[in-house]
Amino acid sequence: MNIFVPIVLVGVLVLITLLLIIIDKLLGGGKEKILLINDDTVIPVKNEDTVLNTLSAQKIYVPSACGGKATCGFCKFRLIEGGGEVKPTELPFLSAEERDLGIRLSCQVKVKDNMKIEIPKELLNAQSYQTKVVSIEDQTYDIKLVKFKLINPTEMHFKPGQYAQIKVPGIDVIRAYSIASNPKDTSEIELIIRQVPNGQATTFVHKALEVGDKITLTGPFGDFYLRETEREMICIAGGSGKAPIRSILYYLRDRGMNRKVKYFFGAKSKRDLYMTEEFLELSKAFPNFEYIPALSEPLPEDEWQGEVGLITDVVDRLTDDLSEAEAYLCGSPGMINACNKILTKHDIKQHNVFYDKFS
């Protein structure tokens, strides 16, 4: 072969590359943009990536339980300048009031030009953690308690009730799980994970995760956390909704349980109950605390002596005036909506109702 052929080929390739770079520049690509956050942090941005990814590259972690697929609506931020119009994919997650305020989904907005944005200050506290699984314990046939040791960084400071996100290794799946452990244990955190049939993250946790595995968590996130007041409290949970309430109760226990707390836990039959002894012991130790597990469909072999009925009916039956109380609800959206109706019937004020919908 003529030795000039490869040289000519390389020359042509270099020319094409240069041409592409020039066209890209002429079209504005690669142009450096400025992302101004909360009026005090300036980030120079080269690529045209989403706000979510741009922030994540700067180690600012916005909650993103669906991993950027516009199905969770968690990744909200406030757009002050730039960023273009609201996309159809954002609409289902934005109320009219939020749209007026400029609230947007960070996974849907790209940094195409200079932008000015606002994010909640608490998000600056969220980090990405390398962790190691130190124990996995069955609680019921479909619920596991998983403990993670934080390797780097070594401590997570969270408010009781907040959640963390798991990144499933190998697939681009991120899911939210409430932190079930004591906020004072900053070097290890526990999650309670219920298997969802064919669910991507929960199948991984239930079928593949092993002690010793390295897992990336981000957090802490969420505005479902214990408010520091003196109010009487009513907590209602079902299934894995026990997780954040457990963390809240540990926190209150360590401070002498000086608030009156009634905790309703709804399950179908006895095989769906877990950590029952732990909470009954707590109620024995602190007269201010009452634990009320209730079964909606107890089996004859359960020989159940406790409360029977849908959790809404049990709450209705055993609750008096709630006009001065705070409520903490955790579980499926259906359960939370139904319970909120009952609480309203008992005169709770909506600004004293806090919930996390596990959807």
Ligand SMILES: Cc1cc2nc3c(=O)[nH]c(=O)nc-3n(C[C@H](O)[C@H](O)[C@H](O)COP(=O)(O)OP(=O)(O)OC[C@H]3O[C@@H](n4cnc5c(N)ncnc54)[C@H](O)[C@@H]3O)c2cc1C
């Ligand atoms: C703030 C927050 C905190 C959460 N905390 C916890 C927690 O502490 N423990 C916990 O187990 N889960 C918790 N969840 C739910 C969790 O994030 C996942 O949605 C859930 O584990 C399912 O994930 P997956 O990937 O296995 O299922 P996916 O692959 O996402 O879903 C598979 C199928 O199951 C359906 N599905 C998804 N979730 C549920 C569900 N919960 N029940 C019934 N069907 C469902 C989906 O619509 C889909 O059709 C929380 C969710 C939120 C938003």
Ligand code: FES
């Ligand atoms: S990350 Fe879920 S909607 Fe944006």
